[in-house]
Amino acid sequence: MTMGTAKLVLDGQEYELPVITGSEGERAVDITSLRSDADIITLDSGYGNTGSCESAITFINGEEGILRYRGYPIEQLAESATFPEISYLLIYGELPNLEQLSNFRQQLTFHSMIHEDMKKFFEGFRPSAHPMAILSAMVASMSTYYPELAEDDDMNVIRLLAKAKTIAAYAYKKSIGQPFIYPRDDLSYCANFLHMMFAMPTTTYDVPPELANALNMLLILHADHEQNCSTSTVRMVASSQANFFASISAGIGALSGPLHGGANQKVLEMLEMIQQDGGDYMKYVNLAKDKDDEFRLMGFGHRVYKNFDPRATFLRKAADNVIKTMGIDDPLLNIAKGLEEVALSDEYFIERKLYPNVDFYSGILYRAMGIPSAMFTVMFALGRLPGWIAHWKELRQDPGSRINRPRQVYTGPNERTYVPMDQR
Missing domain, CATH: 2.20.28.60 (Rubrerythrin, domain 2)
Structure with a gap:
């Protein structure tokens, strides 16, 4: 107002x-x-x-370290909610009642399969194709199977949320040369994805509840983050009245950049580098403090948060729990904890407000779950889908919205006279 x-x-x-x-x-x-x-x-x-x-x-x-979805603190949602419940909240504005949530979950389950013809698209991708590029292309192609009609908006929302996890799992299976695994109607959203990722046709794979719970938290923590690069991209593309799937595909493309969705992969690469160099993380802390050295600690500080990223606290606990429960001995976690301890006590980091952010622990957690680094950005995209959808829906329902058209300050040459080729 x-x-x-x-x-x-x-x-x-x-x-x-x-x-x-x-x-x-x-x-x-x-x-x-x-x-x-x-x-x-x-x-x-x-x-x-x-x-x-x-x-x-x-x-x-950012100053207070506050993140709320539709007014609900992220701390409460991460501890108690499910990803389908948060998806409903973001997209439709209110928490669902029992009947609404049951119907929403049922729809997400029953629409998990992709059209059989779409499986042929995967044959055209090289085995080395990045899963994020495959996800973007496959989401864009959905508009050819599900034309956009006003009365179909809610159904297309369901289709995208349900099928995206199947497409993501198939992209992974394609990259390692394994057969696709069909989704199951008896599994939850997160367990279904993990089943399609790690099951084989000839063996039984029981999804560990610790992994399903950790994935549920990860997706919730990534579900929306205001007007970031990818969300703004979705809104900008949608402002031209491009179709729903094209708008979301554009957001996936924006998220694929290393400065946005690829940050947690950079964190893992940094930790692996420190481990290969003997595990002396203080050496790299000192390099980060040296203004003449190009090294930078990945996963510290945030463009928005000037305090501790509220999401990082939950991911640290989740990483500890998964590694302990699954009996995983991962030296990278010890390096990460050492770096975090330094960042929270060293005046250099405190003065500059370089606290660990959500990317710092999410990469370690995905690694502990057996998800390869090439899939990290895809996992981010799966979590961010409900936020993108909510913003697309909000823009489309705003009667005052208009096509986005930023301006510029021109700094090029003044008017010049064209000289024909034979006179140059």
């Missing part, structure tokens, strides 16, 4: 701009009319201080 105005003075001319206040007290200066009134634009490289929309989905306070 509008609460007061801000004044901008430019070339002696004064302009009044509305100040919008959000439900958590966040304030924003509305510059929508600035270009038409004053023929100027604002410049904000990377949109770090620009609000692209008003949204009722997720609230983040």
Whole structure:
């Protein structure tokens, strides 16, 4: 809602701009009319201080380390909820009752299979194809099987959530040359994915409940994170009225970048490097503090959080539990704990607010679950799907939404005269 105005003075001319206040007290200066009134634009490289929309989905306070989905603290959801329940909350705005959740889960189970013809697409991918590229391509192709009609929006939401885990598991099986495993109707969402990942046609695979529970937490913690790169991409593509599957596929493409979804893989690579160098993590702590050295500790600090990432606490506990319960002896966890201890006590890290973030432990947890590093970003995408869907839905239902069209400050040559080739 509008609460007061801000004044901008430019070339002696004064302009009044509305100040919008959000439900958590966040304030924003509305510059929508600035270009038409004053023929100027604002410049904000990377949109770090620009609000692209008003949204009722997720609230983040980076200074306080707060993350809430639809008003519910992430701490409560991570401990007590299930991923289908959180998906429903994000997409439809409220927690489901027992009947709604039961029906939602049933739909996610019964629509897990992909069209048999779509299996042929996997034959065209090279064995070395990255699973993230396969996921993006397969999601985009879904629009050819499920045309977008207004009355089918809810069903397409179900189809995407249900089939994405099957596509992800098939992408992994393709990469290792194993046969595809069909989903089962008697398994939960997370257990079904793990079954399709690790089962074989000739053997029985019982999904350990510790792994299913850990995956459930991981997906919840990644379900949404406000206007990040991939979510903003989904909203921007959807603003052109591109179809649902194309919009989500674009988000997957944005997430594939190493500065976004690939960060946890970089953490694992760093820990492996330290281990191969004898495990002396303090050596690398000192290198990170040396301004003349190019080495940087991965998984520390966050563009949004200026405090401890609330999600990292849960992932550390989950990693401990899985490794202990499964009897896994992983030296990388000890290195990670050592680095975390330094970061929480060393003045260098405290002054710069370089606390461990969600990527720091998620890679170790995926590794303990037997998920290879090439699949880490795919796992991130599976978790982020309900958030992307919620933002797509919110934008589509906003009567004031318009096609996104950022401006620029041109810095190229002034007008020049074209010289024909034979005269150059």
